[in-house]
Amino acid sequence: MSQEFRISSGGLIDRSKEISFIFNGKKYTGYKGDTLASALLANGVHLIGRSFKYHRPRGIIAAGVEDANGKVQLYKDSITEPNVNVTEVELVEGLRIESQNCWPSVNFDVGGINNFLNRFFPAGFYYKTFMWPKSFWYNVYEPFIRKAAGMGKASLDPDPDRYEHQYEHCDVLVVGSGPSGISSALSAAKNGARVILAEDKARFGGSLLTDNVTIGNKKGDEWVEDSISELKSMPNVIVKKRSQVFGYYDHNMLVMFERCKDHLKNPEPYTPRQRLWYIRAKHVLISTGSIERPLIFANNDRPGIMLATSAREYLKVYGVLPGKNPIIFTNNDTAYETAIEFKANGIESIVLDTRKSSNAGVVQEAKALGIDIKFNHGIANTSGYKKVKSATVGELNESKNGYKNLTTIPCDSIFVSGNWTPTVHLASQSGNKLKYESETDTFLPNQSRQQETVIGSANGSFTLKESLTDGFSKGYQISDEITKNGIETSIPISDEKDFGSHDKFWCMPLPNKKHYKRFVDFQNDVAVSDIQLAVREGFRSIEHVKRYTTLGMATDQGKTSNLNGLQLVSDLEKKIVPEVGHTTFRPPYTSVTIGTIIGREVGKNYRATRKSPMHEWHEKHNAVFVDAGLWLRPRFYKRGNETLQEAAKREALNVRQNVGICDVTSLGKIDIKGTDSAEFLNRVYTNAFLKLPVGKARYGVMLREDGMVFDDGTTTRLAENHFHMTTTTAQAANVLSHLEYYLQVVWPELDVNVVSTTEQWAGAAIAGPKSRELLQRLFPEEDMSNEGFPFMGFKELEFKNTIARVFRISFSGELAYEMNVMSDYGEEMWNEIISQGKDLGIQPYGTEALSTLRIEMGHVAGSEIDGRTIAYDLSLEGMLSQKKDFIGKRSLSRKAFTEDNREKIVGVVPIDKKTSIPEGSYLVENAKAGFPNPKLGHVSASCWSVEYDNPFSLAIIKDGKNKKGEKLFAVSPLKNKIIPVEIVSQHYVDPEGKRVRS
Amino acid sequence: MLEIKCPYCGNRSQNEFAYGGDATVKRPELNSEISDQDWDHFVYYRKNPRGNHLELWHHISGCRQWFKVLRNTATHDIIQTMEMKENP
Amino acid sequence: MKKYSVFSLVKNALNHHKDWEVAWRDPEPKKEYEAVIIGGGGHGLATAYYLAKYYDLKNIAILEKGWIGGGNVGRNTTILRSNYMHDANNLFYEQGMQMWRDLSQELNYNVMYSPRGILNLAHSDAQLNAYARRGNSMRLNGIDAALLGREEVRKMIPFADFTENARFPIFGGLLQPIGGTARHDAVAWGYARAADDMGVDIIQHCEVSGFDVDNGKVTGVQTSKGNIKTNKVGLCVAGSTSILAEKLNMTLPIEAHVLQACVSEPVKPLLDGVVTFGAGHFYCSQSDKGEMVMGGDLDGYNSYAQRGNLPTIQHVLTEGVALFPNLSRLKILRTWGGIMDMSMDGSPIIDKTHIDGVYLNCGWCYGGFKATPVSGLTFAHTIARNEPHELNVPFKLDRFHTGHLIDEKGLGTKTWIS
C-alpha cells in the first residue's frame, strides 16, 4: 500500500493533490507540499544512497539543509543535476531521482567492500601509501580513486534555464522567519523601516511550525500566517520564502538566492529558475535559528536514525511517520516533545536519556502520558544493514565510560537529540569573532563586526519568550536608529513548554573490546577513531584535523558534525573548546548553483560586443570578423572560397596598386580642449607638441612611468586650444583614464578638458596610390594636391549636407587619408566612397591586410608594443625629445635600457624567399644547439610581402642595430620549423617613406 | 562588493569604480633632478600597510573623477573618502 | 622517524592504528639557532628541509605565527606548471617540475603529484601566436610543450563551448603535458615531517615581533615565545612580507592583494587536466575528490583580509560558464581567499637584503605553490652560501633599479590588474 507511513490527517500538505515520482526506477506517490524526503519517508523509504568513502547505506537524518546523506541524482525533462538534497526539493510532477555513489545499485553496491576493509582506510591513509612504485600514483592508483570519488554525474549539456539578478537596498534585512525573525520584521516594519524578510524553506515560521506553543491567543502556526500576511500588506516590506541568504560580505552586502521556478507546475514564460539578490542592508537581523546535534554512538549512521526534531517536523508539517516503532535517544529535554507528538498520533516510543533525571515540565508531561523513559541509558550499538533493526542499549556506569548491562531493543527508527548548535555562519562571515558558551556548549556571536545583530536561538535564546522579546525589541531599536519614528510594537504573551538543561555527555562509549565506527561526519565517513588518529599524529589545530580527516568538508559543510568534532578534539587534547577554536565559516552557507551566481551574462552575452556604424555593411559583404578587445572588426572580406591568407594578400595588394578602404572607427578618439592643452600633450607624449601648427597632425608616442611604451597614435591640432587625439583600439579606454589621472591627480593646475568622441565619429581609412584621385572625386571643390593637402594635413570639409574631418595620415605606408563623419552617416559615407572608387578598383580591406601593409612598412603595433618594450627597441628613439621632460623619461636612463646590445626591431626574410616564418618563432645562431639554446630575440609579426611577393617578418632581437645582413635561424619547435633567414631593415618597403609624402 | 562614497556622487557600489593604488606616492616634479633611489621608489616601491591605506579610486562609470579613499586593508572598512585636494 | 610503507600500514591497521607516531614534534624554541626561517608555509618548510639536507645546517627553527600550512600553501588551487615565456621563469619553474616528480619518494609522503597536463586556451590567432612565443621559449629550454588546434582541443574537452554561441571561440591552445596538480596540504605536511625528522624545530603559534640588528648584521629575532639568537634569518611569509620588512625599515616593490578560489560540489570525473580560459582569467581543474577547483582574478584592491567579495567570484564563474556551459548546473560548495604578494613585475624575489644575514623570499604573486620545492632549494642555497643559486640570480631585488624586469604579462606596476 502506498504512503503507509502517512497519517490520515494533519500536516500542511494537500492530500487532494497526489504527485508521483520515480526513485531508482520505482514509482512512488506523495502530495503537493511534500519534499522528496517527506514523500520517500511516507513510502517507508529510508535507504537513499551510499557514503563517500566506505559506501555504507545511508538515509535521511534531517528535514532541511543540514541533512548530510540525502543526496541524489535528479532528472527532470531533459535536465539532470547531481548531489540534489531530497530534503530541499519540493515535489512536482515529472521528477526522477537515483541514488549516487553506488554500483550496480544502492541495494547491492560493490563499493560496500570498502566498509569491510575500513580498518585499512583510516584518516589520511593515502598520504602514507600509493607511493610505490613511483609512477604508479598517477598511472594506476589515482585514476582508480578519481573514478571511485565524485558522488553525482555532471550534465554535459548547457543549462537550458534562465537565472536573473536583482539589486536591492533596505534598512533592515531579516534572515530567517522563526519567532524572532517574524517579530523583529514586524516591529521594524511598523516603525517605518524598509524591511526584507527572507526564509529559506517553502514555508514561513521555522520552529513555530513544529512546536506546540501559543502567541497572543493564537496557535504558533496561526500567528505566523497572520503576521506574514500583515507584513505582505505593507508597502515598505519585501517578504520572500524559498530564499536562502548564503553570504555576508563587506559593507553589509548580503547575497541571497531565491528558488523561483522548480516548485511550480506551470511557471509563467521567462520565469527565472533562480534569482540572485544582492542586498545592501543598513542593518541585518540574523535569526537563522539553530540546528540539532546528533549523538555519537556505534553504528549511528544506519538508515532510520535521524534527528528527533526533524522526525517531529516530518510528522507535524508533512503528516509522515519516519518510524512506527522508534527509540528516542537524547541528552536533553527537547526530544521529549517528539515522544509526546508521536504518542498523540498513536505511536509508542521508548526514550533513552543519558541524564540521571530531569524535572522539566515537558518530561513530567511525557511521564504523565505513560511514555517509557530510561534515564542514565545510552546506545552501545545498533544493527540493521540497510535499515536500523535494533539498538543495544545499556545503563551507563558511574564514570560513563562503559555500561552496567546491555540489552537489545528492536526498533524501526532512532530519533536522536544531542543538544543544539546555533546557526552563526552569517555573523561569522561578517567578521564576528564567536565566543564559546560552556553552559550550552555552543559558539555564540560576540562583538558585531559590521551592522549585524543576531537574535533568537541563533543567539542562544532557546525559549519562545526570549526569542519574541529579543525579536520585537531589537526590531524596534535597530529600525528606530534609522527611521526615528519611535513607533514601538508591544510584545504578545506567549505560552510554551518548560525545558531544562542538557547533559554534557554526547559520545557514547563502545562495548568492551569492540571497534565499531562511531560517525561524526556522515557524508565523509569521519569517525571518532579518525579524529583520535589525527590528534595522535600531531594534527592538533582544528584546521589540521579538518583537513587531515576531511571532517566537515562534505557538501553539508559539517552543519551537524563540526561541533561534535570540535568537542572531541578538545576532550582528546584535554583543552577547553575555545582553546581549540573553530574552523572558519566561509560563504556560501549552502551550495549555490553556478548559473545563479552568473545570471544572464552567458553565451554570446558573456561580454558586451562593440560594433561600428558600418558593421551591417561589412556583414552584407562577407566580412569575416575578428575580436579586437570587445570590438568586432572585419578581418577580411571573403570572396568565393578564398583562404584568410589569399584574401589578405588580395586586399593588401590592391592597396599597394589601386586604393582600399578600411573601417577604423574602433580607434580611440579623444577631444582635448583648454588653454593648457598643448602643454599637457607635450608632457604626455615623448615628442614635442607645443609648436604643432593648427590644421596639422602629428604622430606621437606615450610611455608609462616605468619607461615602457604605452600607446601611440596621431594627434591633430584643430584650433589653438583644441586637439583631436587618436589612440589604438586596444588602449583607448586606458589612455583616457591615463589622461584624466594626470589632469586630476598629478597636474590639477592644468586647465584641460578631455572627453571620448570615439563613438561620435565613423572612420574610414582610404589608402593607395589612387586615393588622392578618389578624395578629389569626393570633394571636387577642394585642392587635394600634395601642396594643397600635404602629408599630416587636416581639413574639415562639407560632405553632402554634413561635415567630414579628413586627415592625411597613413598606417599602410601608402598615400592615404582618414575620413571621419558623424556616426549616423557612417554607412552613407562608406557607400559613397565605394561607389566613387569603383572604377579605381577600390576594395574594402580588413585587419589582416592592414597588418600585412604595416609589417612590410616596418610600423610597430600591438604585437611589438606589448608592455615590455621601450622606444629604442621599436626604433622609436627618434621620437624621444631631448629638450623636454615627459612621462616616463626618467626611467630611460636605467642600465638595462641603455645596454649597447639592447634588443631592437629588425626585418627578417627567409633565405629561400618561400617559407613563411611563424609568429612566435625565435631567432638563434645555431638551430641544432643543445638546451637551453640561447635566444637572440623573437619574431613579433609575419606577413607575405605583397610588394616583393615573399615572406617578411618583424623581429625584436639583441643588438639588433648591428645585426643587419647576418644570417640566422628562425626556429619554431612547436611547429617543427627551422628556417634560415637574413636580417634586413625593418622598413622593407619604401624605407625613405616617399609614398606617404608623394 | 564594496560600497564607496564618491565625494561627488555619494555611495555607489564598487563595480562603478576602478582602483588606482597607493595615493601616497607622489610623482616627482617634471624637469627636476631626481635621484635613482627616489625615482625607483616612486615607480616600484609601496608601503603596503596592513591597516589604514590611503588609495586612489576612479569613478570610471560615474562622474569619472579620481579621488582618495582611506581604507583599512585588514577589514576593508572605509574610514573616509575625499577629493584629491583634501587630506585625511 | 618510522617510514611509511605497505608493511607499516598493514601492521598499524591490525592494531587499530594505535601506534602511529606524531608526524612532527611540537618543541619549545631553543635559545639559539644556526638559522631561523620565519613562516611555516610550503616555502618555509621546504627551505628548512633543504638547508638541513643539502647545506648541513643542523640547528634550524621554523617560526610560524599560526599553524603550519595555514597560509597560501593550504589555500591555492594546487596547479603545477613551468609554461613561462621568460627564460628566468621557465628554467626556474622547470627545475621545480623535476623536483615534483620525485617528491613523494624524497619525503616518504604522498604529495599526489599528478601530471595530467595544463592547457592554456587561445581565442584568437594573435593570442595563439603569443602562446607560440611562450611555447617555443619553453621548447628551446628543453621543456615539453605543444601547440594544439581547435580540433585537438575539442578532443580533450568536448564539453567546452565549440558552438556558434561562444562569445570568444576557441582557436587552440598551448599544452604542457607534465603540468598538473599536487595535494597542497600534503606538501606542507610532507616537508614538515621530513624536516622535523632531520632535527628542524617547527614552532607553531610563535609570532615574530621584531629583529635584533647590530651594526648591519642580524643577531636574533624577538618572538611571542621569547628572544631567539641567530645569525641567519629567512623571511618566507608571502602575504605578510611588507609587515615584517617594515620592522627592518624596508619597503618593497610589493602590494598585498586577495585572490579568491572556489570549489564545486564533487562530481564524477569530468575534466582530467588543468584548463585556463584565454579570454579572461578563469582556470579550472578537478580534484581527486571530484570537486571542480576554480580561480581567476584578484579582487583588485590592496587587502590583507583572507576574504573576498562575490562579484569577483561571479566574474570568474561567468568566464567558467562561457568556456564550459555545463558548469552552470553545478553548485559552488566553498569559496575562500588568500593574500598574494603581488610584485611590480609579476615575478618573485629571492635575495639577500641590506642587512647581513637577513634573506628575502617573497613576491610570488599567484604562482607560489608550484615553486615550493625549487623555491626552498634556491632560498636554502642563498641563505647557506650567502649568495643566490644560479637559478634565482635573475630574481634579485635590484632588478627594480637596473630595469632587468621579468614581466610575463607586460602590465607593468598596476599589480591589481591581473
Place this chain on the structure above:
Amino acid sequence: MSKITPLSNSHELGLHGNCKDKDEANLLVIREVTNIKIYQLSKFKKSNFDINNFSLDGYKLPNESGLSTGNENLRILWQAPNIWMIISYNENIIQEIGKQCSDSDFAITDLSHSRAILEVKGKDALNVIKKGSPLNLNNFRKNNCANSVYHGITVSIDMINDDPITLNIMALRSFAGSFHHAITDASLEFGFNAI
C-alpha cells in the same frame, strides 16, 4: 544624407516576452530615442562664468549631483562637477547654448551621434534597472539622473517622469546591440511593447 540610428538594427517593434493575456496597459513600453542633439558642457577651471546666468527654455544647469531637469523635449543632466549633458530635440540647440556662453567658458562637445538611448516606460521600469545595475533606486524620483553600469555596460539613467515611470537610458553607441539586448532581456519577465 541618409541616417542610420544606433538601434535601428536591434529594435524589433511589437510585443515581446511574458505578455500573453496581459493588459497592454500593464506592459512596459520601450522605444529608441532618435533625432536628438547631445552636447557635453564642461566648465573650464579658469572660467568664472556664473552658471546661474545660463538657462535653456528656462531650465538652469542643475548644480547638484544626481539631478536632472527639463521637459519632454529638453533634458539637462548633471554629469560631474562643472560637467553637464544637454539632450534636446531642438536641431539648433547649439545656437541657444552659444548665445549664452563661449568656448572660453566651456568645453562644448557634440556627442549627438555617440549614444544609443532607450526610453523605458511603465510600472516595472525601475525593476528592469535593478536587474543589472547596483544603483540604489529607493529614492530615485523624477528629475533624478545617475551614471552607473548595467550588465557591465556604462549607462546614464534619467527619470523624466514618475507617472508613469519613464526612464531614458543611454549607453555608448558601439555597445548599442549588447545594451539593447540587456535592457530588453531584463524586460521579458514583465512583457514589453517595443514601439
